[in-house]
Amino acid sequence: MKYKKVACGKQRMHWLELQFVDENNHPVSGLKVQLEYHPLATAAELALWARGGHTRFDPTPPPNPPAGVTDSQGLVRFDDLHWVAVDVKTDGQQLADEMELRPLGISRNPNSQPVSNNIFRPETRDPKWRSNVQISAEQHGYDHHYVVIGELCDRMPDIPEWTDKEPPRFHFPHGTLLKGTEIPRETLEKRHVIEICPFRAWSLVLHDTKDYSLANGYNLGVMADMAYADKVLVEDFFKRKCLDLSTTPRHEEKPFYPHALVVDVPFRERYTTAEFLDSRSQSDKAPARLLLDSTQLFYVENAAHVIVAWRGTQEVPDWISDGWYSPQPCPAELAKAGHIHGGFLEAYQLAKERFGDDFDGIRDLLNRGKKLFIAGHSLGGALGLTYAAEMKGFAPILYTYGMPRTFTADAVGNLYQITHYRHVNDSDTITSVPFDANLDNWLYGKFGPLGTTLGFFWTLTAELPAQMAGAYIGEHYWHHGSPVVFFRATQTRTWLECKTMNSHTCRRLSSSDMHKVKLFLVPSLSEAENSEAKEAQEAFVREFPAADIQKVFPRDTNPNFDHMTSPGQHSMASEYLPFLNNQLLESAWPELKLSRKEFRQDFRQQMADYGASSPPEELKRNQMFLALQDMVGSSLKVTRKLPGGENALTRFKSVAEEEVESTR
Structure with missing residues (x-):
């Protein structure tokens, strides 16, 4: 078939403006940008035409226009463009290096994650969602594109310490990897605002401070709970969720599904190591001990810190470890004097024998200046303290939850270098064993x-x-560390009951008032050494002298509780973590209406109404407790001062919910 040649006028040319900004609407300047024309026909169109005998059409696009460079406003203009769709690409390494330095915006884009095809996981994409950048662009009549760097890169950048065959999935999505961002020909002669997601990763908010930090308490509590998970869940959290910026990472383990408190960091500062260790998987490396072959932990590492989380009591060998009270002389590397619980020592030494290379590797990381954080619940807390004792030269920071006594008095006195906050959920039975007594014979x-x-x-x-x-x-078993007590407080009323006119037949009766309250008590916040609670300290100390505090919170043991000891108070997932979550939510968002605040207000009113009938010591104690509760928010000051810390709290507020608290 012959085609007729016709004369045409000069082809009309078009222009295009591209403005590159980050999530905070700050321009990305000095960026080399190139446009690539699409073929004039797709392969499917060519195949269709070929079936009709039309085979002479040449789909080759015109030569690509010269590259441009963004100015101080992140803007670059292209003129003399053909009416053909183009793909926008930038220098991959330059873009990755620049976007690593850009912090994330506060809100996350739910549409930047893949569509959920899991019927058990609700869809979180929201077609109505708009970023602040998009709202501003549309108000000016500009087109808007939200992209990750893999949708702009012309080549794969070098990513330090990335060893996987596939690039990071969130930043380099499979379907659009290195294909550029398409600008349809119908949208030429317009400005397009391209909002680029920074090349970042999530890191747990952890503070190197001797003062109590609520952020540390919550995040290390999540780690202590995660120690009960398996290898797959631990690796998924740190290797996938901490790289997915569409939402903050969440530990999905029933019955409580906590969101971590995280800050964004450059991608090269991400978690690069996440190792789960189970002594049963390495039984060939060291002989098993009698009835004991079950110690689990995991450790993770990023550019700033190392976290080691020890698993607590879960299986039969763990209960054997707990119940084996035989005191053993402390090995020299732990303490220069005193004794240690024999079962805990056996469980700890089992892990050291099976995973010597891993522990040596952790020591090497600490020698390079990384900070050591340790966490554990129940038996995991005892093992965490034992590990902290060995690593005390590195001044580790240890947060434990529901841990039993581990060392005797002389040994505890040798462990002053360890910053340790020991969380106790009211009358949790495990925290009162072994007994505060000499158990050796x-x-x-x-x-x-x-x-x-x-x-x-x-x-x-x-x-x-x-x-x-x-x-x-x-030698008695003593507790180590500063207590953080979740105290269920009651108020009682007393009165004389006289059956006859004879006063000698009267008896004094008492009963608990209706309203009870659970309080988050950190006695160390009242101490002069605490640098984040100075104003509240001064008022507190004037009303409650140090002697009063020490009487209620004696050193190296637990306070006297208002309720009978209860194993039901021991669960990390259903008792400790929900209470930590609620306190963090309240302290991060003081204006938020919460049930726990209403409970406290009812309790305060009850004290005001019936305090005259209450035992004076109990009334003063409860007043002290409420004052301590009011000081907890000061432990977030260090978080708010952290770069990105305020944003981290805002993101947490947007996803966290108040959990049910039992005061009965």
Whole structure:
């Protein structure tokens, strides 16, 4: 078939303006930008025409226009463009290096994540969502594009310490990887605002401070709970969720699904190591101990810190570790004096023998200046303290939850270098064992395994009653660290009941008032050394002298609680973490209406109405507790001062919800 040649006028040319900004609407200047024309026909169109006998059409696009460079406003203009769709591309390495330095905007784009095809996971994309940049662009009549760097890069940038075959999925989505951002020909002769997601990653907010930090308490609590998960969940959290900027990372483990408190950091400062260690998987490296072959932990590392989280009591060997009270002399690397709980020492040494290379690697990281944070719940807290004792030369920061006593008094006195905050959920039974007593006797070490059993029962039936009666014998087990107490407070009323006119027949009765309240108490916030609570300290100390505080919170042990000891208070996921979540939400957002605030107000009113009928010491104690509760918010000052810290709290407020608190 012959085609007729016709004369045409000069082709009309077009212009295009591109403005590159980050999520905070700050321009990206000095960026080399090139346009690539689309072919004049797609492969499908050519195949269709070929079936009709039309094979002479040449789809080759015209030569690409010269590259441009963005100015101080992030703007670049292209003139003399053909009416053909173009792909926008930039220098991959230059873009990655620049966008690593740009912080994220506060709100996250839910449409930047893949469509959920999981029927058990609700869709989170929102077609109505608009970023502040998009709203501003549309108000000026500009087109808007939200892109990740993989949708602009002309080549893969060099990513330090990235060893996977595939690039980071969020920043380099499979469907659009290195293809550029398309500008349809119908939208030429307009300005297009291209909002670029910074090349960042999430990092847990953790503070290197001796003062109590609520951010540390919450995030290390999440880590202590995560220690009960398996290898897959741990790696998924740090290797995928901490790289997905569409939402803040969440530990998805029932019954509580906490969002971590995170700040964005340059991608090269991301978590690069996430190792889950289970002693049962390395049984060939060291002989198993009798009835004991179950110690688990994980550790992660990024540019700033190393986190080591130890698993608590979960399986039969763990209960054996807990119940083996036999005190053993402290190894020299732990403490120069005193004793340690024999079962905990066995569990700890098992991990050290099985994973010696990993622990050596952690030590190397610390020698390079990284900060060590340790977390653990229950048995995990005891193992965390034992590990902190060995690593005390690095001044580790340890946060534990529901941990039992681990060392005797002389050993505790040798561990002053460790910053340790010990969380106690009211009358949690595990925090009161082993007993504050000397549990050593001659039967331990005799008769093999039977000696451990005989020694324990001899202590329980013969020696412990004498010690409880006041006889201080030998070394007692003590708690280490500063207490952080979740206290369920009650108020009682007393009155005289007289059946007759004879006053000698009267008896004093008491009962608890209706309103009870659970309080977040950090006694160390009242101490002069705390640098973040000075104003509140001055008023507190004037009303409540140090002697009063020490009477309620004696050193190296637990306070006296208003309720009977209860194993039901011990769960990390359903007791400790929800309460930490609620306190963080309240302190981050003081104006938010919460049920816990209403409970406290009811309790205050009850004290005002009936305080005259309450025991004076109890009334003063509860007043002290409420004053301590009011000071907890000061522990977030260090977080608010952190670059990006205020944004981290704002993001947390947007996703967290108040969890149910039991005060009964």
